[in-house]
Amino acid sequence: MSDATLNVMQPARLPRVLVSILNWNGTAKTLACLDSVKNEVAVAPADVTTLVIDNGSRDEEAAALSAALVARDVVLKCLPQNLGFTGGHNVAIELAIREGYDYIWLLNNDSTVELGTLRELVAELQAHARCGAVSPVLRDIHDGHIARCVNYHDWDKRKTRLILDIEEARRFQDAHPEEVWVDGTAVLYRVQALKDTGPLDDRLFAYYDDDDISMRLVKHGWMVRCALNATVFHENRKELEEFPLYLVYLLQRNEMLFLDTHTPPAYRRLLRLKLVDKAMYDAVRYREYGRYTYSDAALLGMWDYLRGRFGPPAHQRKVPLFLRTACMLAQRVYAIKNANARKVSRRGLAPEQHQST
Structure with missing residues (x-):
């Protein structure tokens, strides 16, 4: 053979x-x-x-x-x-x-x-x-x-x-x-x-x-x-209450890192500003729902992305005063923008809520 x-x-x-x-x-x-x-x-x-x-x-x-x-x-x-x-x-x-x-x-x-x-x-x-x-x-x-x-x-x-x-x-x-x-x-x-x-x-x-x-x-x-x-x-989490704080932190930080790393050149104009704007808006929305610890975790995730701090979650610390102040100021700005959008809507134009910059 x-x-x-x-x-x-x-x-x-x-x-x-x-x-x-x-x-x-x-x-x-x-x-x-x-x-x-x-x-x-x-x-x-x-x-x-x-x-x-x-x-x-x-x-x-x-x-x-x-x-x-x-x-x-x-x-x-x-x-x-x-x-x-x-x-x-x-x-x-x-x-x-x-x-x-x-x-x-x-x-x-x-x-x-x-x-x-x-x-x-x-x-x-x-x-x-x-x-x-x-x-x-x-x-x-x-x-x-x-x-x-x-x-x-x-x-x-x-x-x-x-x-x-x-x-x-x-x-x-x-x-x-x-x-x-x-x-x-x-x-x-x-x-x-x-x-x-x-x-x-x-x-x-x-x-x-x-x-x-x-x-x-x-x-x-x-x-x-x-x-x-x-x-x-x-298993799939369906309710906000099912999200632990470390998850809120990691999702915020890692979303920003991912988009900063992989967004194609055609879509990168003012990208970091847009990412920070969205992160701040998310933190504000948590506050509006009374989820202050969630808001803090999201703020820390954003802050660590900006500082280049990665690895295990680091959400169990105090939010810097300047960052908390910036969030409260952003809350007022977004409230004004959304109120103006509702006025436009009542005049018969398409309604629009806040979007990233």
């Missing part, structure tokens, strides 16, 4: 996939997520390793997690402190690169996976050689409605636009592959693409890391896609 015949008869190598799940004081959620991942490993056309990273949990939580994983086919790595979403998953990304994995699946521990999802994600990457990242459709874990699918940035308005209709999402990502970004809840990345871009941006700690890595992938010539036949169920 010839060498050529031997080569034909040898089965193709299964792609190696590293699943990375972060745990931070959420053992019950992590175990439920692992239950759904276990089913995936059994049916996925891949050689799958599941890695759980305990991200500096309390001692009792870390001990409970370690005990629960003894009987599972899971690798556990414990970090001495919380490195955030970015730092925790970067430990796994470095491992995937070092040990030659083909793909790495960053999966939130508050999600559960519908059977066959990993198979669909792997197939999407294999079908598109320049696809660097693929997400499933994300559905609300309580009601099953689509929460995230295909997203794109409206640079002129400095907003994210969500496409939640499957057919519209299909048309958009086929027509505009360079504009798509996906939520970071359950993204399967091609390791080669992460070699090109570098890991997640540790300055962010958490939030806007998915926007950022999607943009960096596109800038390096990779596509970002959504596998529209794959589903992951995920």
Whole structure:
């Protein structure tokens, strides 16, 4: 038998996939997520390793997690402190690169996976050689409605636009592959693409890391896609009361950093002024709703962006007096502008509320 015949008869190598799940004081959620991942490993056309990273949990939580994983086919790595979403998953990304994995699946521990999802994600990457990242459709874990699918940035308005209709999402990502970004809840990345871009941006700690890595992938010539036949169920905050203060801080700071970093040249005129204007307006709106601690967290997020202070959240400190004074003055200015807009509206012209400069 010839060498050529031997080569034909040898089965193709299964792609190696590293699943990375972060745990931070959420053992019950992590175990439920692992239950759904276990089913995936059994049916996925891949050689799958599941890695759980305990991200500096309390001692009792870390001990409970370690005990629960003894009987599972899971690798556990414990970090001495919380490195955030970015730092925790970067430990796994470095491992995937070092040990030659083909793909790495960053999966939130508050999600559960519908059977066959990993198979669909792997197939999407294999079908598109320049696809660097693929997400499933994300559905609300309580009601099953689509929460995230295909997203794109409206640079002129400095907003994210969500496409939640499957057919519209299909048309958009086929027509505009360079504009798509996906939520970071359950993204399967091609390791080669992460070699090109570098890991997640540790300055962010958490939030806007998915926007950022999607943009960096596109800038390096990779596509970002959504596998529209794959589903992951995920918890979604719906009420303001569900947002912890560190989240308000990180969203404000990281949105400004993201837009400052990635806004295309055609939309950068007076960009920093516009970002500060919007941040101040958001802080004012929190005050108007009586959410003074939220307002303070947003102000500190804005201030740390301007000072170039990044990393873990730093919202548990007093707002400088000058910044609080500026917020109160801005509140009066926005009130006057909105009152004038209402007067214009009563004269029969289109109503308009305050927008960024």
